[in-house]
Amino acid sequence: MSKIPFFTKQITSPFTIPSGIVTTATTIIQRIFDTMPEVGVMTTKSVGLAPRAGYREPVISQYAPGCFVNAVGLTNPGAEQLAAQLATLRVPEDRFLLTSIFGGSVEEFVEVAKIMAPVSDGLELNLSCPHAKGYGMAMGQDPELVREITAAVKAAVNIPVIPKLTPNTPNIAEIARAAVAGGADGLCAINTVGPGYTSAHGHPVLSNGVGGMSGKGVLPIGLKCVREVAEAVDCPIIGCGGVSSADDVRAYQDAGASVVGIGSSLVGLTTEEMGQYFKTLEADLAHGSNNAESQIRYDVDMQFRPVTLVSNERVCDDICILTFDRKINLKAGEFVFLWIPGLGEKPFSALTDDPFSLAVIDVGVFTHDLMSLQPGTEAYVRGPHGIAVDPPEGAKIITVSGGTGLAAVYQVARDFPNTEIFTGARTAERLYFIEECKKIAPVHIATDDGSEGHHGFVTELLRDYLQGLGEEERSKLMFYNCGPAPMVHAAIAVEREFCGDARIHSAIDYLTKCGVGLCGACAAPDGRRLCVDGPFMDASATTKCV
Ligand SMILES: Cc1cc2nc3c(=O)[nH]c(=O)nc-3n(C[C@H](O)[C@H](O)[C@H](O)COP(=O)(O)OP(=O)(O)OC[C@H]3O[C@@H](n4cnc5c(N)ncnc54)[C@H](O)[C@@H]3O)c2cc1C
Ligand SMILES: Cc1cc2nc3c(=O)[nH]c(=O)nc-3n(C[C@H](O)[C@H](O)[C@H](O)COP(=O)(O)O)c2cc1C
Structure with a gap:
């Protein structure tokens, strides 16, 4: 050069x-x-x-x-x-x-x-x-x-x-x-x-x-x-x-x-x-x-498609499930933006694609308004964005989620065999979609107060489970983590005891604005961008490069 x-x-x-x-x-x-x-x-x-x-x-x-x-x-x-x-x-x-x-x-x-x-x-x-x-x-x-x-x-x-x-x-x-x-x-x-x-x-x-x-x-x-x-x-x-x-x-x-x-x-x-x-x-x-x-990606499509809200079910004070009137095309791991004119647009994993549904936690302006969104409301969706997950055949898949992170991993468990779902919450009343999960995979629950499942953190439950696995199964492990950053970091620490970073994939919802890689808002600590390189990124993404 x-x-x-x-x-x-x-x-x-x-x-x-x-x-x-x-x-x-x-x-x-x-x-x-x-x-x-x-x-x-x-x-x-x-x-x-x-x-x-x-x-x-x-x-x-x-x-x-x-x-x-x-x-x-x-x-x-x-x-x-x-x-x-x-x-x-x-x-x-x-x-x-x-x-x-x-x-x-x-x-x-x-x-x-x-x-x-x-x-x-x-x-x-x-x-x-x-x-x-x-x-x-x-x-x-x-x-x-x-x-x-x-x-x-x-x-x-x-x-x-x-x-x-x-x-x-x-x-x-x-x-x-x-x-x-x-x-x-x-x-x-x-x-x-x-x-x-x-x-x-x-x-x-x-x-x-x-x-x-x-x-x-x-x-x-x-x-x-x-x-x-x-x-x-x-x-x-x-x-x-x-x-x-x-x-x-x-x-x-x-x-x-x-x-x-x-x-x-x-x-x-x-x-x-x-x-x-x-x-x-x-x-x-x-x-x-x-x-x-x-x-050049001339195929990137940021156009909005209409969806109409059919039901808004409240799980607890700050979590709701929104179900819309139609199917969207989205593979496990991808995400979409929901746009409500006048209110704004924000990225979400689809809890389900058919019908399109979201699990939402109230953290700010947009998500607060979603808590009381009325059935019949017309909203718009763009995407899918991000990279779909692609576990190797025969993988022993473990999903670990907290909060609305379950939305990002439910479709992984649904679409790929041999998956175990680990999910944690502060209390039983904050759990949702558990019966649906049980229909597709074994479910391991932990609550901080012991009101359901293991009394303690989901990562404790995870370690106990992994220690019980034989060598053969351990060699095929593939992890997908999604939830609050402290939970994801704790999960990665446990998973690293059992396999290398390439088999640990985490979606931490770094603030994501454009969704198509231009604005750089969603930079991960290693300098990749969640919206185009993720949302699921291998564990090295959490390692700072500066
Ligand atoms: C790929 C992806 C999938 C997601 N899936 C879901 C989902 O299924 N369900 C769900 O409820 N949420 C999901 N989120 C997070 C959701 O997009 C944010 O909670 C939402 O953008 C917050 O918007 P707001 O207007 O309510 O908050 P704002 O009013 O914009 O912000 C309120 C406060 O929250 C902070 N904040 C905002 N966004 C984030 C963020 N992403 N990370 C950390 N802090 C933030 C702000 O700094 C501010 O302090 C996902 C995010 C990504 C990137
Ligand atoms: C998302 C976005 C943010 C931008 N922010 C700035 C900025 O902060 N300062 C600036 O001088 N130009 C900014 N620009 C303009 C670009 O630097 C550039 O001049 C313009 O986009 C033309 O180049 P392009 O067609 O290759 O994108 C921005 C452009 C885009 C698309």
Whole structure:
């Protein structure tokens, strides 16, 4: 791999993943540093001075294959916290860590820049985010403000500063010249286009109503902008917007980009597939071929299908079972999103697929409203998402669940022979669906207060059972754990006494937002993403990589 000069470093490749896509968590960044040398520039999610939760889901909507609008709302942990996280990264010598920053004023940009500079190789200035109210748009469209922000940040730090330009301006060349007049070392173009609006079944999809457009449809706009910028100024340009193939990369290079970002096209790719995609892209550039695009997941489907609630049975104060009027197509291990317009969308395992039913525990805004959802309510489902479980033939399958985790494993027990169900609850009144489980597999119950089954933790019951197994059965063990994180960790500890990590699969419900791998919210401690690499991931996923 020959090295390419990029400001202060010699980098491995001319590719980056643009800000806010996939590489939004430190663990994901470290995994890509460690396993994907083809990504030469690592761009972080834009960070501001104060933490921001961002908008509630839906935050990403698909309007055609490979085409998206998003309104994430600049979710970020705040500069101080992100700086502490980035400080723990092992950044390879031949990779460039580009931290994207934003601010509500010139002073705020400078303050964030000063905090982030010591842990970054360069700063990208997000002047152009079209949807976060009060930020971005107005700044990126005003040449004098762009010059002022760039000059102020340049005066405050001594690393390269790369303003990122919005395409939503009649004269991007003028903005580029202003940024360079302010001292910009390089430029990035483009941020998202629009905003645009999507609706489904008569309702706006994004909780923010409108969002920035990205993906295949914005390619011609990105190319036009980069060409105009390259004609106006003489500095390195990071080009992005709609890139999916090596031909697109070459088109950006012809337009004047030296580094090219591939963002929305990574939709649906597992971490392993993403590594393979970048390898192919690099080989395409080396050999003049155009093979990488065949790996893009144009089949990812985020469309919503209607379902009507038939019954809402309360199990206890904070758990209910919702049964809908139809079957959904979903294999054991996969998950869906339930969308209620006006309320939002959240991911769930289907307790059963036919009819579609959910076991829900009340933990927040959405799930609280589900507790009293009235029969007859029309809701919408997208998916299935995630990877179905695939135990080897002849496996001795053990499912371990707590809370609503039973929903994720019931279909495993139903669809694969030779399964034992272990389930735990605080009290007997919190148990549900037990009779149905008994019809398909032996059921082992534990309650903390002893009101049903074993008095104590389900993991104690599990250890006793496993100790009673012969060598032959132990060699075929395959575990599927789902429930509260402490229960899953305790189960993994017991299971590791009997087999290796490759036979232990756990679904811990890390906060999952887009479900298609783009937003990176569901990062596991090892840098994989639950929504595309899971939800069931082998036990090494729980081991921190930074
Ligand atoms: C693949 C998958 C399958 C799931 N299956 C089920 C299921 O079958 N039944 C079920 O009841 N739930 C399930 N969940 C969890 C469910 O999606 C969350 O409980 C739900 O998103 C919470 O939304 P809310 O609006 O009620 O909470 P919010 O108002 O968004 O949040 C309330 C509080 O809970 C925290 N929180 C929110 N989501 C999570 C999370 N995922 N993990 C930890 N803390 C969180 C927030 O930080 C906040 O403090 C699943 C999650 C995933 C990823
Ligand atoms: C989910 C999502 C989040 C994004 N977040 C940011 C962000 O925080 N800062 C930023 O400058 N651009 C952000 N962008 C814009 C991208 O960095 C990129 O400029 C744009 O998506 C065009 O590239 P693409 O078509 O390859 O996705 C985001 C885009 C998406 C899809």
